[in-house]
Amino acid sequence: MLELLPPLNDKNLPWLDVIHPIVVHFVIAMALITVVFDVLGVVTRRRNLFxxxxxxxVVATVAIFVAIIFGQIEAGLAMPYGASRDILNYHSTIGWSLAGVLGLLTGWRYVVRQKxxxxxxxxxxxxxxxxxxxxxxxxxxxxKLVWVYGLHTVPVVEAIRSGAVS
Incomplete structure (x- = not known):
């Protein structure tokens, strides 16, 4: 059955590059813009800001679930080592928590918006x-996972595959 899966590349991924960071940047931008526009909307009471x-x-809430799907797949292929294991676990846990907070806020916001x-x-x-x-x-x-521990970077993947890092 494993032969049906595509081969992993030099970044230990079945696709060209990491997808999680690409999608998650939408979540970051939209979630933070939401907060900024909420504050501006409260201060100015302008409907268009709300x-x-x-x-x-809404878009951040949908996008976070796409980011989590790719994040979980890519985390499973990351081959974390040393302290990166704990950081990856915290990152995953907070990511799921963030999805819950976004879902809660979106539902609450929908109800408040109707009133x-x-x-x-x-x-x-x-x-x-x-x-x-x-x-x-x-x-x-x-x-920290990317820039300190180098997960899914070619040199770190090569070092892990050769046994130099465990």
């Missing part, structure tokens, strides 16, 4: 702050 915020939140599209409860802004904090934590951990 609209931008809402639709960015008054130009207002947000103060509790919503608190959860926005949690969202931004989780996004920054994810960025830090993801950067």
């Amino acid at each position: 609209e931008v915020s809402f639709w960015n939140l 008054d599209p130009t207002a947000l409860p103060s509790g919503f802004l608190v959860i926005d702050g949690v969202l931004a904090t989780l996004v920054f934590c994810q960025v830090y951990l993801g950067d």
Whole structure:
């Protein structure tokens, strides 16, 4: 059955390059823009700012599940070593938590939007702050996995395959 799978390349992936970071950058941008436009919308009470915020939140919520799917596949192929194992586990756990927070915010936002599209409860802004904090934590951990530990980079994959790193 394993012979049916495509061969892994020099980055230990069945496709050309890592897909997770490409998709996750949409999530990062849209989630943070959501928070910024929520704050601006509350301050200015302009409906169009709330609209931008809402639709960015919807797209971020859909995109995070695509990012998680590719992230889980690519994490399984990453061959983490040393401390990168723990960081990858934290990154995965926070990623799933972030998906839950985005799902909760999107549902809540949809309900709030039906009542008054130009207002947000103060509790919503608190959860926005949690969202931004989780996004920054994810960025830090993801950067560390790539730039410090080199997961899915050619030199690290070669070192792991040759047994120089375990």
